[in-house]
Structure formats: structure tokens, C-alpha cells
Amino acid sequence: MMLRLAFVAFMLLGVVACSKGPGAADQSWAPAGACKFVGNRADRHYCATTAIQILANPERYDGKLILVSGWLVVGEGKGFLYLSREALDGAELHGALALLPSASPKATNSGPYPARIAGRFHLNRTSPEGKGALRNVPWNAFGSLDEVEVW
Numbered sequence: 001m002m003l004r005l006a007f008v009a010f011m012l013l014g015v016v017a018c019s020k021g022p023g024a025a026d027q028s029w030a031p032a033g034a035c036k037f038v039g040n041r042a043d044r045h046y047c048a049t050t051a052i053q054i055l056a057n058p059e060r061y062d063g064k065l066i067l068v069s070g071w072l073v074v075g076e077g078k079g080f081l082y083l084s085r086e087a088l089d090g091a092e093l094h095g096a097l098a099l100l101p102s103a104s105p106k107a108t109n110s111g112p113y114p115a116r117i118a119g120r121f122h123l124n125r126t127s128p129e130g131k132g133a134l135r136n137v138p139w140n141a142f143g144s145l146d147e148v149e150v151w
Helices: 001-019 052-056 085-089
Strands: 035-039 044-048 067-075 078-082 096-099 113-123 144-151
Touching: 052 067, 067 085, 067 096, 067 144, 078 085, 096 113
Parallel strands: 044 067, 096 144
Antiparallel strands: 035 044, 067 078, 067 113, 078 096, 113 144
16 A cells, blocks of 8 residues: 555656656747647747748747748858748748858758748847848848757
């Protein structure tokens, strides 16, 4: 009997400890119904969302880990994820995310090709001089991704 009680106590303690670990990512910032959190690390959950959500609420996603689909173009040390086919066809950077040089995926094909990209989103706020607030990001790019992973 004592062995069973000890086993039950041990299992209960394990369930409680695993349910809210110290590295659990905060998900309270996400708009209701806009994210499905994915990832296999306790400290690295991505908000899988749509380009429409990012364009509609960019401040909510600023500095957050996201996973989004788009059209990837990589070449000459630069990479862009166009959030729609229309933005790609018109080469409209205000509808694209710049992949920061340290984060650009190594690709043999320059694209464009459909891709799911994960990374930390940064909204590109322009300064009064018209220069992008982030280094190495074109002033008219909508935003950028750092810590990039291709899914």
C-alpha cells in the first residue's frame, strides 16, 4: 500500500512539474485565435499565423517568434519573404520581410519558391530621415526576420 501511495505521489509530482516548466513560453500576448503555437522546445514556441494577421496587427508581433508562409527569394547575401504573390509579382518590399544577413538561409535556388519561414519578427519603423531603423534592412521593407529557420 505504501509503495502504491509513493508511486501515485511521484507521478502526480511529475505531471505538475512538466505542465508549467520554467522555460515555458509566454503566449498571452497573441491575439485570440490568431496563433497556433508550434515548436518542440520549451523555450522556443512559434506563433504560426497568416500574413494577413501580421499586416493587420504588426505591433502585436514585433519582437515575437513567428512562423509564416510566403514566397522566398534569396540571392547575393540577401533574402526576402514576400507575404503575398501580388507583392512578389510587383516586387513590393512594403509587402515583404527582409531576412537579416546573419539569418538568410543558404539556398542553391534563388527562387521565388513557396516557403514557411520561422524567426523573430521586427517591424521596420522608419526614421524621419527615411532610413530604416534596423541596420541592413531596406527602408521600405515592411519588417524583418532574424533567427531564421526554414520549415
